[in-house]
Amino acid sequence: AQKITQTQPGMFVQEKEAVTLDCTYDTSDPSYGLFWYKQPSSGEMIFLIYQGSYDQQNATEGRYSLNFQKARKSANLVISASQLGDSAMYFCAILRGNEKLTFGTGTRLTIIP
């Protein structure tokens, strides 16, 4: 079984500051993928970034980067230069093979102007 733990139910960050959202995972599979999704109040899940378990370098997508520490089973999301539009729920998820995603409980991020 796979499990995702997000320990920060909510975070408040000043606009333009960087923010780190925590995610730890548990899996016995040697091959897996880690994801971060953003869910605004409209409800749609928006893909942000992906990290494969065998990728040597941390993934980056624009202002998003994934701090992947395999030995610690950690996959934190870093958002640089936060913007008001970043206010949303953020979910970490793990994928085994190409099957189902297992999500964490999410972190509600609020950017303060």
Place this chain on the structure above:
Amino acid sequence: DTGVSQNPRHKITKRGQNVTFRCDPISEHNRLYWYRQTLGQGPEFLTYFQNEAQLEKSRLLSDRFSAERPKGSFSTLEIQRTEQGDSAMYLCASSFQGSYEQYFGPGTRLTVT
């Protein structure tokens, strides 16, 4: 717009009634997933299809739930004899077999009164 679409976006029904939701995946995608998201939680996997074949069902999918994907195109999720505990957002996602990224639709929010 060629993204994943779901209909209806909102559904209010009385306990005991049957409801059916529809998901239209991205046209080239042969995998289709259903997830359920209750308030304050991350999405939970319900079932997935590869083409028209239903390959896995979660134990969350009681015998009141049935999903189909005739001809490997759109999918329907039916809930019979709805209960208040069925109130949730029902999310659909699609992907290519062999691709890690799942593209989500906007969801159908079900309220059972």
